[in-house]
Amino acid sequence: MKKFLSFTFSTFLIGLVACNSSVQNSKNRMQTTDFIPQAKVEAVIKQLKDSLGDSHAFRIERGVRQVAGQWGEQDGTVDDFAGFCKNSFISDTAKLSGLFSALERNFEVIYGYFHKIDVMLKASLQLEGPEITPVDMMFGGYDVSAHLTDDLYNNKIAFLSALNFPFYTLEEKTELGAGWSRKEWAYARMGDRFISRVPAAVQQDISRTITEADAYISDYNIYMGNLRNENGEQLFPTNMKLISHWGLRDELKSNYADSEKGLEKQRMIYGVMQRIIDQSIPRQVINSDSYSWNPITNDLFDNNGKTVASKSEDIRRYEVFLKNFRAMRQLDPYSPHYPTQLIRAFDGTMEVPQKDVEELFRGLLSSPQVKEVASFIESRLGRKLEPFDIWYNGFKSGGGIPEEDLTAITSRKYPNAQALEEDLPNILIKLGWKPAKAREIASLVTVDASRGAGHAWGAAMRNDVARLRTRVGTEGMDYKGYNIAVHEFGHNVEQTITMNDVDYYMLNGVPNTAFTEAVAFIFQKRDLELLGLKNPNPEDEYWLALDNFWSCYEIMGVSLVDIQVWEWLYANPDATAEQLKEAVISAAKEVWNSYYAGILGGEDETLLGIYSHMIDYPLYLPNYPMGHLIAFQIEQQVRGKNLADEMDRMYTQGSIIPQHWMKNAVGSPISIDPLLAATNEALQALKK
Template sequence: MKSVLPVIFAFVFLWGCSQKAEETPVQQINVSESHIMEVIKQITEKFPKADLQHLEKGVRHAASLWRNSDGNSGEFVNFCVEKYIGNEEEKQIVFSRMSEYFESLFGHFNKLSIDLRKNVDLQTGSLHPVDYMFSAYSAGAHLTNDFYDNKIAFLVALNFPYYSTEEKNELGKSWSDLEWAYARMGDVFSSRVPSGLLQKSAAVSAGSDAYIAEYNVFMGKLQNQAGESLFPENMVLLSHWNLRDEIKANYGNHENGLEKQDIIYRVMQRIIDQSIPEKVINSGDFNWEPYENKVFQNGQVVDAEPELDNRYQQIINNFRAYKDFDSYHPVLNTAIKRSFSGNMQIPQEEVEQLFHEFLSAPLLRQVGDIIQNRLGRELKPWDIWYDGFKARSSIPEEKLNAITRAKYPDARSLEEDLGNILKKLGFDDERAVFLASKIVVDPARGSGHAWGASMKAEKAHLRTRIPDGGMDYKGYNIAVHEFGHNVEQTISLHDVPYYMMNGVPNTAFTEALAFVFQERDLLLLGMKDENPDAEYLKTLDNLWSVYEIMGVSMVDMQMWKWMYENPDCTAGELKIATIEISKNVWNQYFAPVFGIEDQTILAIYSHMINSPMYLPNYAFGHLIHFQLEEHFKTHSFAPEVERIFSLGQLTPDEWMKRAVGNSLSVEPILTAAGEAVDHLR
């Protein structure tokens, strides 16, 4: 699943970046060009050796944030002349102290968020409405506005101005670590959004999280058309993660695996078109036959109202909360721009073009043919999650479950084993102990996630679902993925040159290390793949994963474009549009490979509800993952993980060049997959 953004990223990126003046109907900017030039004139007289270009950038950035409520133009001039730091040694001292202050603020607000969401996120028993109320509260919502009121934000903007992604890409090539840290300090106050909107958005987000965390399907209550139940009575799966993973698990089931996959597929269709009976969601009180959509109680058919459009109403709620920020970002004036040009630091148009290039590759048809031959049947829509290239696909799930349940009966047993896991991956004893000591394991109410710390005194949290009988293999696989996130979060907090550089360029980079860890899950259980074609199969597995998630990401992006074109849409209208978008994406990129048209399965991902526009990060994460794996073939794993993920928050391109020596591209994986296809054929 996803990595939860540390608080510093929420402040720096979530609300986007802007260099130009912000205007609202109430507060108008009142700093004229003549006053800006007066500031520059007085400061250069005071500090004759000042860097004029940097000075002007800082003054203009501070002016773009100044409002009537902050003072008149004369007060702006006086503030800038008084607060400009013209001595480099003094500037470094101020930077160091502010970094300490920000670490404490961001770290403690992050801890407050973890504490207030504890009962909603973790298996602590039944939930009360008050739990949702507290989880929706954002303790740090007023921080940025407070810092405009007390003028700290203007001191930062003046002395550590904001640089756009394009400027960072160009200027950052020659920047020192300190200059990068200064630039990241400038990102903190790049826009000015009212705290009320921040609080509202946090509440909407918490509502969507709660909706998804409780969206369970009681598999033992599912029936096929003959009235038979094929799943264990106590199996409860969260949509979509666990449903998808159950499909993957049944590729090794030659008895009734295909039928079980088909039933899950029918469930997914009912979720997407919202015909799923509301009373079977997160309930084991009824039996459900999803083919004809019949609900039974005590063997008798009972009336069951569909969920209607709750799923799509959650999406609209997030859309409108995000859209409320648009007027405060004249440059990145849509949530789409903020998500891509702001958060990912890659424009959405470039992301979509890269995905189109990959999804249109003729090579995918050849890989589809290989999968069809290996399955001995025609491809089904759910084969977007084909798992047969992995070594585990030939191992019965029951065997894997027995191993993981015995090894990890509870969260504590996994936490105590984290150091040993790191040693198996090549980390020396000292580093393994240190990294493990900075991570705690919590039993998740949902599928699981990784929540990083935002100050060195706190720990990262690994959340994973652990049933009463112990951790099953699916949960273990997710936990190893989340552990990869936690290792990145810990290294990129403790080992970066400066605190303000902590983290990675965007969440795709933490997904990459999570995939690296996840791919080694069987190795960590002491199972080694002796297949001489293992490397070729692994390459095709990576390729197929990229294929699937890029298709899903295309649906997500196009859905958001549609909402911006139809901002007053109803949930019912959004449902119709999303289903149509999913069919169009399928027909363009998947029908030529699968030989089936008008499928909607690409719209099943829960991220579309509670993690708006996060999905493209997985696709980029897979591409980065592949290039990292190629790098690890000729470099020692653990030392390189530590070096690479201590680079900090550079731009994506600069990070990739320093990490592996090349820019991010689809060519490496397509080339390697072509070689794998030639070998296997």
């Protein structure tokens, strides 16, 4: 599940980080509004340079242009602009350090408390409880920080920061960052804060839209006990309710351990997914147990077994997706360095250019290892692969343990959310943390029963709690909920370390969400070990390599679909929901035919369109495969070492750019090569 980032949309809008634009262009000229004449900008720069000397030339030129780019008529006259720059530029090193400390301290106060308000306002939408009401949606969709950007510009704090702390492009950070001190990195991140001035109304609309999309997905459940096969048989437990797509996917994975009905169950789940993608799924079966349903024939039955008329969901899924696009597109005119959501997602938030990400993905998808691993899976299954085998999980240790046996353990161990919270220090101790540090970290994590699939929500100031949300049933936590909880706890541990143990608040966090996904994957892979079920096995590292490879194979294709759809949306901004639906299906087919049809069958298969993140979190999906690659390289780094010590060493780097972070952490940039090499080694060893 994703690291929950609703509040960070506000922070993201307050200060967008630098994009991969031309270094020379940004050195010579920042984009300015029409209000401040270029001649005035040049005159102010010259006066400051003449007064303070060439040693301050770079900061003067960059800072004045940054201020001019955001200054409007409401901020004062042209002469007011000139006076502000001349009076507010700080050349003294000690005074500049003092300004930085004041800004950093007060931003932590503001962001931290706004975050706490946001958590409480969204609680009724995200946590188990009564049915969501319209007023819950109103408060949950309200962004308490929406006016903060306006306020910080109006009171000139944003201009003061932009003037004194230069903005660096991604290219400049890449070129210069290796030689920067920690304080210089913190200054650079302060320079990222105010390069875009987004109106409060736009921020509010985005917050409301994303909240509505999240609520739509969080309540998209299928009552599995109501599914029927062609013989009218019930294959799944009566009380099983699964969220799309995560719950459906995880149930499909679990049925590789069922030699009797597993394959039939998987094909039925596959049928459910296809109905969701093409929207032929009856509305009556979404989050409702009032009817029985055969997803293969799409027949609907009442309590007496009689066929009843059904009404399809039609295009609701794609209406939500389209609304997200239109909301995020509102940022475009306010983002001179990030003119599209694609650029904001890659060059801005991820800080890895889109072309580099796609090159990594296509490199693995087209690698010869794909056919070799697929052949190995076929030999284990004893049948030809089918499209849903994209989720094959038989590489995991203990993969042969029936899920009901695992659920018996987890439900007994964790009858409620409080039991999991009380056990968090023990989990950390098992993973290598010393008892005192384990208790310290766990004291800053709270566990809640989630209405949705689960998520992790970090704090926005030191000594505040991170939140672990997962599903806990009336009979205790089932294995799916536990597996998700371990993943989310990995996020929480990263969030806690990178908030509380990083030296500067401006450097808190990780380079991008792929890095927190890496920790979550590392924790998740040890879920059985934490239950005491993992036996020492010298072949474990080989199985983990194959599992990581196949997970990348799965999610990289999905990510390419997500990217292609957003490219299509920008090429067709006036598209209808029906047209978007066809575009998603077309992109899913194209990617499938390119990289999967020859391996898993199913020419023109649409399965890659099932992922819920496409609907409720714009362009988040590429972070997952990047997280897998990063996690694998980190796994290799920590092998034979203490996981806790290595995590503390690596993650206290904070939010410097990804490639510098990786070089410091594991000695090399993000790459598919270590995983491909390990996959080859694993196949050779396991085929013997």
